[in-house]
Amino acid sequence: MARHGQASTERETPKKKITGEGLKRLYRLFRFIRPQKSVFILGLIFLLLSSVTTLIFPMLMGDLLDSATNGTLEKINRIGFILLGIFVANSIFSYFRIYTFAVVTQKTLALLRQTTYNHLIRLPMVFFSSRRVGELNSRISADIALLQETFTNTLAQFIRQVITIVGGITLLTIISYKLTLFMLAIVPVVAIIARIFGTFIRKLSKISQDKVAESNTIVEETLQAITNVKAFANEAFEILRYKKKTDEVIEIGLKGAKWRGLFVSFIFLAMFGSIAGVVWYGVYLVNQGDSMTSGDLFKFILYTVFIAGSISGMADLYSQIQKAIGATENLMDILEEDTEPFEQTIEALKQPECCKGKVEFAGVSFNYPTRKDVRVLKNISFTLKKGEQVALVGPSGAGKSTITSLLFRFYDPTDGQIFIDNRNIKEYNLTDLRSNMAIVPQEVLLFGGTIRENIEYGKPGASEQEIIEAARKANAMEFITNFPEGLDTIVGERGVQLSGGQRQRIAIARAILKDPAILILDEATSSLDSESERLVQDALQQLMKGRTSIVIAHRLSTIHNADKIIVIDKGEVKEMGSHEKLLEIENGIYKNLSELQLELMG
Ligand SMILES: Nc1ncnc2c1ncn2[C@@H]1O[C@H](COP(=O)(O)OP(=O)(O)OP(=O)(O)O)[C@@H](O)[C@H]1O
Numbered sequence: 001m002a003r004h005g006q007a008s009t010e011r012e013t014p015k016k017k018i019t020g021e022g023l024k025r026l027y028r029l030f031r032f033i034r035p036q037k038s039v040f041i042l043g044l045i046f047l048l049l050s051s052v053t054t055l056i057f058p059m060l061m062g063d064l065l066d067s068a069t070n071g072t073l074e075k076i077n078r079i080g081f082i083l084l085g086i087f088v089a090n091s092i093f094s095y096f097r098i099y100t101f102a103v104v105t106q107k108t109l110a111l112l113r114q115t116t117y118n119h120l121i122r123l124p125m126v127f128f129s130s131r132r133v134g135e136l137n138s139r140i141s142a143d144i145a146l147l148q149e150t151f152t153n154t155l156a157q158f159i160r161q162v163i164t165i166v167g168g169i170t171l172l173t174i175i176s177y178k179l180t181l182f183m184l185a186i187v188p189v190v191a192i193i194a195r196i197f198g199t200f201i202r203k204l205s206k207i208s209q210d211k212v213a214e215s216n217t218i219v220e221e222t223l224q225a226i227t228n229v230k231a232f233a234n235e236a237f238e239i240l241r242y243k244k245k246t247d248e249v250i251e252i253g254l255k256g257a258k259w260r261g262l263f264v265s266f267i268f269l270a271m272f273g274s275i276a277g278v279v280w281y282g283v284y285l286v287n288q289g290d291s292m293t294s295g296d297l298f299k300f301i302l303y304t305v306f307i308a309g310s311i312s313g314m315a316d317l318y319s320q321i322q323k324a325i326g327a328t329e330n331l332m333d334i335l336e337e338d339t340e341p342f343e344q345t346i347e348a349l350k351q352p353e354c355c356k357g358k359v360e361f362a363g364v365s366f367n368y369p370t371r372k373d374v375r376v377l378k379n380i381s382f383t384l385k386k387g388e389q390v391a392l393v394g395p396s397g398a399g400k401s402t403i404t405s406l407l408f409r410f411y412d413p414t415d416g417q418i419f420i421d422n423r424n425i426k427e428y429n430l431t432d433l434r435s436n437m438a439i440v441p442q443e444v445l446l447f448g449g450t451i452r453e454n455i456e457y458g459k460p461g462a463s464e465q466e467i468i469e470a471a472r473k474a475n476a477m478e479f480i481t482n483f484p485e486g487l488d489t490i491v492g493e494r495g496v497q498l499s500g501g502q503r504q505r506i507a508i509a510r511a512i513l514k515d516p517a518i519l520i521l522d523e524a525t526s527s528l529d530s531e532s533e534r535l536v537q538d539a540l541q542q543l544m545k546g547r548t549s550i551v552i553a554h555r556l557s558t559i560h561n562a563d564k565i566i567v568i569d570k571g572e573v574k575e576m577g578s579h580e581k582l583l584e585i586e587n588g589i590y591k592n593l594s595e596l597q598l599e600l601m602g
């Protein structure tokens with residue numbers, strides 16, 4: 001199993017300050033809310049109404065208190081009823097606020113998930129070969145869960161608290177500007193300290209999120225390759241690896257908790273301290289003959305409690321929002337990666353149709369983008385006429401599979417060009433290009449569904465008859481009918497419930513169904529016994545008729561009658577010609593290999 005320890009630090013974006021750039025990215029998130037704009041505004045109105053009704057409550061309480069000494073019974077009852085009315089209204093507004101926000105959130109998140117997946121699946125192979133799939137997966141689900149919390153809860157809370165603070169301060173100023181000024185002298189100090197704390201806590205929580213993602217990656221990777229783990233008896237090793245990562249999570253989590261604890265204690269202290277201070281100053285002012293009534297003082301204290309509560313809650317929300325910015329940045333990183341050019345820009349209007357099947361490599365050199373210093377292919381040139389069959393042979397790691405990846409445009413050549421039907425393959429629409437090619441890959445991975453679904457993947461919407469026909473041609477029908485469920489047999493996750501040879505024949509059936517102009521068989525018969533191989537070989541021979549076919553084979557006996565054999569070694573074309581021609585080369589690679597294999601067989 002591959003281990004690339006620092007893959008996740010590589011994934012880490014360089015520290016982003018909350019600048020215009022960061023905010024712009026957050027703003028881009030709002031384009032996902034846009035379709036829900038009217039519901040969102042409705043939610044905001046409910047939010048506003050519920051916040052305002054909450055703000056009226058202290059006012060009425062103060063008036064009620066004052067009417068104890070100088071009010072009529074009628075007035076006392078009236079205020080009581082209004083209070084009751086306010087509470088009822090508030091609960092109704094709150095209900096609808098929560099519901100409308102949930103509607104906006106659910107729909108927005110679904111859109112965000114769909115967009116992210118949509119984008120992700122169209123990213124070029126380079127992206128996937130430099131990232132770990134498990135990490136991407138957990139990252140996306142964790143980040144989106146975080147945004148869900150932000151949208152349903154944090155955003156509403158935030159707006160609510162801003163309203164409370166602004167509205168509260170306005171009302172306070174009306175009651176007593178002196179007292180308000182006194183209170184405001186305390187609040188900014190608290191706010192500044194909260195901000196410094198918040199930034200620090202944000203950093204810690206980002207590290208902790210990353211650590212959790214790393215530990216999830218281990219679980220996912222090992223479960224995916226569980227056979228390997230067991231076969232190599234590496235359970236203890238993996239347990240240790242996982243333990244180490246999860247222990248790191250404890251450490252960083254506890255460090256975060258310490259700071260959060262300090263933060264909360266500080267806010268608590270500041271809150272009660274300022275309330276006591278305000279009461280003291282208010283009593284002082286009344287005592288000195290200020291026009292405030294005791295009801296006013298009561299109002300003032302209630303508002304101060306509201307405001308203080310909002311400010312302390314605000315600090316918590318502040319760090320929550322910062323986390324959300326972190327999550328947004330992660331998602332935006334993915335969304336800003338360029339996808340494969342499905343819509344070609346060159347000659348986008350009158351794109352040539354693909355493909356009849358002439359293939360030409362002209363001086364193609366290639367390095368994998370992830371390993372820039374290693375030349376995998378060097379100056380490869382060859383031409384295949386339409387309908388010709390060519391075999392690629394050569395030692396393991398020579399670059400044979402890479403040649404087929406270039407033909408599919410999983411990657412583009414570093415130097416040189418590839419032509420199909422005399423046109424550079426970059427000129428074709430990518431979907432068009434790929435739908436005219438089929439590959440039976442070296443490692444067949446099936447999807448978790450049924451055999452039928454896996455074959456149908458070659459041509460979505462194919463009829464039952466076509467599917468059976470394809471399976472029959474691939475010599476797969478026999479083993480399929482032996483399963484009690486036939487075509488509806490579940491293949492298990494990634495096809496684990498089938499043998500290698502069975503999987504391969506399903507992949508062949510899939511290719512047959514696709515009916516491509518260009519066919520690539522990468523070791524297509526490698527996991528078959530001689531009898532099945534003969535059957536499949538026949539099927540393939542049928543399949544290759546009239547199509548340009550590239551066959552990669554280690555066993556040379558299977559490619560004797562190819563029109564052309566290309567010997568690749570260390571990324572270079574070493575020999576090229578028919579079987580007979582190549583056997584004539586004195587001390588040739590092909591001749592030597594051929595003799596060696598005959599000896600082994602004989
Ligand atoms: N995704 C990749 N990123 C970086 N290097 C790669 C990648 N895939 C293959 N390589 C390297 O490119 C070289 C050629 O690999 P390729 O898979 O084309 O060999 P091959 O001829 O098909 O071998 P085999 O017969 O074993 O299948 C190898 O050295 C391999 O390590």
Ligand SMILES: [Mg+2]
Pocket residue numbers: 400401402442522
């Ligand atoms: Mg290969």
